[in-house]
Structures are given as C-alpha cells and as structure tokens.
Amino acid sequence: MNSTTAGTTAIKQVDVLVVGSGAAAFTAAITARKQGLEVLMVEKDAVYGGTSCFSGGVMWIPGNRHSASLGPDSLKQARTYIAQEAGEYFDAERVDAFLANGPEMIDFLERETELECYPFSYPDYHPSYPGHATVRSIGTKDYEAWRLGKYRKLLRQGLTQTNFMGLAVGSNVEMKQLMSAGRSLKGLAFVLRKFGGVFRDVLRYGKPDPVTRGRALIARLSRSAFDCGIELWLNAPAKELVFVDGRVEGAEVQTQQGRVRVMARKGVVLASGGFPHDAARTAKVYPHKAAGREHRSLANPSNTGDGARLAESAGGWVDTAVQQPSAWMPISVIPYYQGPKSLWPHIVDRQKPGFIAVTSEGKRFFDEAAPYHDFVPAMVKACEHLPQTFCYLICDHRAIRRYGLGFVKPAPVPNGQHVRSGYILRGETLSDLAQQAGIDAAQFERTVARFNEHAHKGVDPEFGRGGNIYDHSQGDPDHKPNPNIAPLDVGPFYALKLVPGDIGNFAGIRTDGNARVVAQDGAPIPGLYAAGNDALSFVSGGYAGAGGTLGPGMTLGYIAGKHLAAAETTAQPVQSMKKGSHG
Ligand SMILES: Cc1cc2nc3c(=O)[nH]c(=O)nc-3n(C[C@H](O)[C@H](O)[C@H](O)COP(=O)(O)OP(=O)(O)OC[C@H]3O[C@@H](n4cnc5c(N)ncnc54)[C@H](O)[C@@H]3O)c2cc1C
Structure with a gap:
C-alpha cells in the first residue's frame, strides 16, 4: 500500500485522490494520470465498477465523432435541445462546458485507452423539442473477460437477471x-x-x-487505468476530508489495515455515485418518497450519498432545483432474488404492441411507450389520490409470447413458474385478471375496449401512444400499421405490478463548469471536484437521451482531470497538516 505511518494513522501522498470506481471516477483518474499525475482511486466495495457495471454502457455525447456517420447534428442544435430539457434550470456555463468537452473526452478515451465505441441511431427522448436528433448516443463495444487478467474477478457483475x-x-x-x-x-x-x-x-x-454494456465500459477503462499505473484500493471508503488552510488536501480512508490519511497534492474528486440509497436524503428529495410511497433503486447499494456528505462538510451543497431529482425507472420486483438482482428495469417491454398500463382503478394514464423517466412521474401523479403508487403492465397472450414481460421470457420459454410465484398474474378473461389484481373490473374492461377500438387502426387518440419517432424506435418494426400498438384481444391476459424506481440521481453537488465543487455563493472550494452522479446533472434533471447520465457524468470526470492537471500543486509538508482548519 506504499504508505508511511505517523502515529496510528498511515499516510499516503499522491497528486489526486478519486473517490469511487464507476465510469466518472475512471475517466477523471485516467485523464489526470495521462497528464503525469500520480492518482489513487478508492472504492468502498470489494469489487469495482459501481452502477456503471449495471448500465447499458451507452453515452449521450452531442457532437461525438461517431455521429457524423449517422446524420447531421450540431452543438448549437444540441444546446437548443438541452435548453428545452432543462427549462428554467438551464445553466449556460455548465452546459457549454459539457458540449465543448464531451466530444473531446470521447476522442481522448478512444485514443488513450481501450475504450471503443460504436454509433447507433437512437432518437433523443423528446422528439417534439427543437434541436432534437437521433445521432447523439454511442454504445461501448463488448470486451473479453480474459483481457482483465487478475482484475477479472474484481470487476462487479452486471444485473445478471437481465441475462438469459x-x-x-x-x-x-x-x-x-x-x-x-x-x-x-x-x-x-x-x-x-x-x-x-x-x-x-x-x-x-x-x-x-459476459463483459458487455456497462461492464465492458468499466472493463475497458480499468484495463487502461491499471496499465498506466493508477492504483485502486478496494474495501476502502473515503470517510472524511482533510483540510489545510481552507483547502481540501485529501481524505481519511478506512482500509482493512486501518485508517489511512491520503494527502492529495492537487485535489480530490468525488465520484461515489450519488445518493440513490441514502434513505434520509431521498425521502426529502423524491416527492413520492416524501409522501411515504414505495420506491426502489436499481443503483449500486453502496451509493449512499457519501460524496454529498463529504462535499457538505467542505461547504459545498446539493442542488435540488432540477426538473426531476432522479433518473426514474419503472421497476418490477422478482420474487426469487434479493438486492439489485430482484429488480427489473422496464426499458423494452412497455412499448411493444399488445401492452398497456393501468392504475388500480383500471384506467390508463399515459403513453406507455414514452421514456422511462417520463413514465414514472405520470404514474406517481395518476396515483396521488390512491392509497398506493403502482400500476399494472397488462398484455395479452400473443404479446407475452412474442416479447416477454419483464423477467418473463418470450416463447418458447415456458412462463408457468412466474404465475405460480406470483411475479405475474394470469386471467382467462379481462374480468378474471382484474379480480386477481384488485383492479376495478368494469372500468378495466371499458378501458381495454376503448383502447382496442382504435388499436385496430394503429392509433391512440387518448394518450398518443406510438405517435412519435421515439416511441417507434422502441416498438416492433415488423408490426403494422403502428409498431407500438395492437389490440389486447387474445386471452389469457397477464398483469405485472410496476412501482416507481430510479437508476441514479440527477440532483447533486453543485459544481462550476470546471467540475469544482462550489459554495452557496458560487465560489469554488479549493481542491474539491465532483463528477458522475455525485454532481448536479448538466441537463438539470431532464433526461436528454440514451446515455444521458453516463455521457455527462464522465465528461465532468474528464473536465476535473484536466483542471487538476493544470492546478497548482500544494507543497504542505506532511507534518504540518491538520484537519478541520477550513471555513
Ligand atoms: C439497468 C441500468 C441501466 C443503465 N443504463 C445506462 C446507460 O446505458 N447509459 C447511461 O447513461 N446511464 C445508464 N444507467 C445509469 C448509470 O448506470 C449511472 O448513472 C452511472 O453508472 C453512475 O456512474 P457514477 O460513476 O456516477 O457512479 P457508479 O458507477 O455507481 O460508481 C460509484 C462508486 O463509488 C463507490 N462509493 C460509494 N461511496 C464511496 C466512498 N465513501 N468511498 C469510496 N467509494 C465509494 C460505490 O461503491 C461505486 O462503486 C443505467 C442504470 C441502470 C441501473
């Protein structure tokens, strides 16, 4: 561990300390390291990669070099689009920093690391907004596990329930x-x-x-990080910051060998994945949780808001003035598993023909093919006057056999065990299904009849399902006349309960355009940076498109790494360092 001891606390000196080991942390660490800085990463868990390993590994980066092969776009258009997404919370300084640095970051990582991306055409999430495009999301190419060598076993598993x-x-x-x-x-x-x-x-x-999606992203970045001499400590949570004369100059890290005071000559980057599992903060910040409603998070369970608390201890603050405080996701709970493995993100089934969603009153409430981030607030609103917040995703026999339903796989995989376990409900008739689910049966039958009446023509006059290119991109292109719409008329019928959830937060530590944590008056706190979901989202809580958390979060890491390389080095002798002299 290369540390010297002073009293009972070991001391280690580096240029940069990075807290966390997700995509934002690796990006910050590699950027700083490639400019000659000595970098230490510390990770709370026994494995590395955080929520990033659970992710699709898709990054939303307007102007990235892959986009041009797909179609026209410009940073000006992207700025217009982000302005719509962020609305009154639009922050020009930070947005411009994102737009200028995002493409540069991808170039840098693809040039200097194992990262390899591929373009794919994917509509931004709100096609009605000016500046919308279909070329801004890029994916991560698969990797091979053996390339990680001894690190393979330390790479966090993905969400294995989504494998088959x-x-x-x-x-x-x-x-x-x-x-x-x-x-x-x-x-x-x-x-x-x-x-x-x-x-x-x-x-x-x-x-x-399998080293695909977000696991491939982290595997590729980590391979390069280790190759260029970045050290990573596992089972090593950062506990508190170390201050010298009002400047952040390191952190106390708990290791299995005891406390280590890590002194960082250039500064500390907080990239601990935000606060999705901080029960107290989410209960304040998520409106439905504040109202006592159910909420599940698919984020890494160790993302408990440590970065936010560390920033606050230095005079930083968590900005909750955003469109939405979190990246929402409708989730179903799989009864066979525990922890993150028990949660299913409803990303691809809601949009297919033969599906609708209803509340316990038996009423539809939204375009079910809309982005997950929009679906959850609509569900929350529709249930405001009801005792609980949830909806049922409903489909008929034809749809479940063709597309599956959450964890239930399509034909030829049998689905009887999921009915027996209670994961899904099956009714021979709509009325039978409604009774099992506790849905108002008469209203439910009227809802389905009204939907079916128009579905034959491929339209949804009530909620506009299948009425835009985003919806279409998520549907079944082989289904005519509308890739998102089919009547529910072939029994038996199925229902699956969905509850509000998230995949990480958008509210976060307020930073400036250089990724520096700022105080309430906007002044940067010397030596302290934030990136990834620890930081306030660039798009201020709007979900711009696929990759809308990783792309901006990694860009902040890149900006932090660059700024640190240019930052002045402190030359405090180790003996003179004292804690708590800030403020
Ligand atoms: C199913 C799913 C699919 C997704 N797909 C996408 C996608 O394709 N594109 C996209 O943009 N987003 C996606 N997301 C969201 C995305 O995964 C997260 O927003 C992103 O990974 C957050 O990255 P991060 O670097 O901020 O944090 P993380 O990757 O979570 O890393 C933070 C790390 O910090 C560690 N840590 C916490 N506290 C401490 C401490 N005190 N000291 C040291 N370490 C600490 C944690 O253990 C964790 O390992 C998806 C999420 C899910 C769940």
Whole structure:
C-alpha cells in the first residue's frame, strides 16, 4: 500500500485522490494520470465498477465523432435541445462546458485507452423539442473477460437477471436480433455467435462471464487505468476530508489495515455515485418518497450519498432545483432474488404492441411507450389520490409470447413458474385478471375496449401512444400499421405490478463548469471536484437521451482531470497538516 505511518494513522501522498470506481471516477483518474499525475482511486466495495457495471454502457455525447456517420447534428442544435430539457434550470456555463468537452473526452478515451465505441441511431427522448436528433448516443463495444487478467474477478457483475442462459445482450440493436432469432437466419446466427462466447467462458472459468454494456465500459477503462499505473484500493471508503488552510488536501480512508490519511497534492474528486440509497436524503428529495410511497433503486447499494456528505462538510451543497431529482425507472420486483438482482428495469417491454398500463382503478394514464423517466412521474401523479403508487403492465397472450414481460421470457420459454410465484398474474378473461389484481373490473374492461377500438387502426387518440419517432424506435418494426400498438384481444391476459424506481440521481453537488465543487455563493472550494452522479446533472434533471447520465457524468470526470492537471500543486509538508482548519 506504499504508505508511511505517523502515529496510528498511515499516510499516503499522491497528486489526486478519486473517490469511487464507476465510469466518472475512471475517466477523471485516467485523464489526470495521462497528464503525469500520480492518482489513487478508492472504492468502498470489494469489487469495482459501481452502477456503471449495471448500465447499458451507452453515452449521450452531442457532437461525438461517431455521429457524423449517422446524420447531421450540431452543438448549437444540441444546446437548443438541452435548453428545452432543462427549462428554467438551464445553466449556460455548465452546459457549454459539457458540449465543448464531451466530444473531446470521447476522442481522448478512444485514443488513450481501450475504450471503443460504436454509433447507433437512437432518437433523443423528446422528439417534439427543437434541436432534437437521433445521432447523439454511442454504445461501448463488448470486451473479453480474459483481457482483465487478475482484475477479472474484481470487476462487479452486471444485473445478471437481465441475462438469459449466461447471454448478455449489448444493445437495443442486439436485442432486436435476439428477439428475431426464431424468425430470421440473421437473428439465429447472432444467437449462435453469442452462445459461442458463453461456451468459451464456461470452458475457461466454469461459468459465463459476459463483459458487455456497462461492464465492458468499466472493463475497458480499468484495463487502461491499471496499465498506466493508477492504483485502486478496494474495501476502502473515503470517510472524511482533510483540510489545510481552507483547502481540501485529501481524505481519511478506512482500509482493512486501518485508517489511512491520503494527502492529495492537487485535489480530490468525488465520484461515489450519488445518493440513490441514502434513505434520509431521498425521502426529502423524491416527492413520492416524501409522501411515504414505495420506491426502489436499481443503483449500486453502496451509493449512499457519501460524496454529498463529504462535499457538505467542505461547504459545498446539493442542488435540488432540477426538473426531476432522479433518473426514474419503472421497476418490477422478482420474487426469487434479493438486492439489485430482484429488480427489473422496464426499458423494452412497455412499448411493444399488445401492452398497456393501468392504475388500480383500471384506467390508463399515459403513453406507455414514452421514456422511462417520463413514465414514472405520470404514474406517481395518476396515483396521488390512491392509497398506493403502482400500476399494472397488462398484455395479452400473443404479446407475452412474442416479447416477454419483464423477467418473463418470450416463447418458447415456458412462463408457468412466474404465475405460480406470483411475479405475474394470469386471467382467462379481462374480468378474471382484474379480480386477481384488485383492479376495478368494469372500468378495466371499458378501458381495454376503448383502447382496442382504435388499436385496430394503429392509433391512440387518448394518450398518443406510438405517435412519435421515439416511441417507434422502441416498438416492433415488423408490426403494422403502428409498431407500438395492437389490440389486447387474445386471452389469457397477464398483469405485472410496476412501482416507481430510479437508476441514479440527477440532483447533486453543485459544481462550476470546471467540475469544482462550489459554495452557496458560487465560489469554488479549493481542491474539491465532483463528477458522475455525485454532481448536479448538466441537463438539470431532464433526461436528454440514451446515455444521458453516463455521457455527462464522465465528461465532468474528464473536465476535473484536466483542471487538476493544470492546478497548482500544494507543497504542505506532511507534518504540518491538520484537519478541520477550513471555513
Ligand atoms: C439497468 C441500468 C441501466 C443503465 N443504463 C445506462 C446507460 O446505458 N447509459 C447511461 O447513461 N446511464 C445508464 N444507467 C445509469 C448509470 O448506470 C449511472 O448513472 C452511472 O453508472 C453512475 O456512474 P457514477 O460513476 O456516477 O457512479 P457508479 O458507477 O455507481 O460508481 C460509484 C462508486 O463509488 C463507490 N462509493 C460509494 N461511496 C464511496 C466512498 N465513501 N468511498 C469510496 N467509494 C465509494 C460505490 O461503491 C461505486 O462503486 C443505467 C442504470 C441502470 C441501473
């Protein structure tokens, strides 16, 4: 561990201390390291990668170099779009910093690290906003587990419940190929190729170890970080900051060998993944939690708001003046598992033909094919006058067999066990299903009848389902006349309970355009930076498009790394350092 001891506390000196080991942390660490700084990363858990390993590994970066191959875009257009997303919370300094640095960050990482991205056409989440485009999201190419060598076992697992027989699908494009496996040769070839990878893993490691999506992002960044000499301590939470004359110059880190005071000559970057599992803060900041309603988070359980508390201890603050405090996700709870593995993110099923969502009153409330971030607030609002906040995702037999329903796989995989476990409800008739679910049956039948009446024509006059290119991109392109709409008329019928959830927070530590944590008066706190979900989102709580948390969060890490490299080095002798002299 290369530390010297002074009294009972060991001391380690570096240029930069990075708290956390997700995508934002690695980006900050690599950027600083590549400019010659000595960098230490500390991670609270026994494995590294945080929520980033659970993610799709997609980054929203307007103006990235891959976009041009897909179609026209400009940073000016992107700025116009972000202004709509952020509304009254639009912060020009930070948005301009994001737009200027995002493409540069991708160039830097693809040039200097193992990161390899690929473009794919994906509509931004709000096609009606001026400046909307379909070219700003980029994915991470799959990686091979063996390339990580001794670090392979330390890389956090992804959300394995979203794998199927060890097979992890890397993108929406791949998902479409997977779903077409029974119908097209191309789809079948894709599945066979993927299973080839699973088979190789089983031979090598005794089990599948897919390094795709967010795991591939972290695997690629970490491989390069370790190769260029960045040290990472696991089981090492940062506990408190160290101050010298009002400047942050390190942190106390709890290790298995005891407390270590890490002195950081240039500064400290907080990238501990935000506060999705800080029960007290989320109960204040998430309106439905404040009202005592159910909420689940798919984020890494150790993301308990340590970064926010550390920033506050230095005079920083958590800015909650945002469009939405969190990146919302409708979630169902899988009864067989515990922890993050028990939660299913409803990203791809709601939008398919043959699905609708209703409240316990049996009424629809929203365009079910809309982005997850918009679906949850609509559910919360629709349930305001009801005792609990949840809805049922409903589909008919044809839809469940073709597309699956949450954790339930499409045909030919049998679904009886999920009915027996109570994960889904099955009714021979709509009325039977309503009774099992405790839904107002008469109203439910009227709702489905009204939806079906228009569904035959492929329209949804009530909520506009399937009425824009975002919805269409999530539907079934082979289904006509509308990729998102089919009547629910082939029994039996199914219902799955969805509750409000999140995949990470948007409210966060207030920073300036240089990723420096600022005090209430806007003055930067010397030596302290924040990135990723620890920091206030660039888009101020709007969800711009696929990759709208990783792209901006990593860009903040990049900006922090660059600024640290240019920052003055403190030359405080170790003996003279004292804590608590800030303020
Ligand atoms: C299913 C799912 C899919 C998603 N897909 C996407 C996607 O494709 N694109 C996208 O943009 N976003 C996506 N997201 C959201 C995205 O994963 C997160 O917003 C992002 O990973 C947050 O990154 P981060 O670097 O801020 O934090 P994290 O990746 O969570 O890393 C933070 C790390 O800090 C550690 N830590 C906490 N406290 C301390 C401490 N005191 N000391 C040291 N370490 C500490 C944590 O243990 C954790 O390892 C998805 C999320 C989920 C759940």
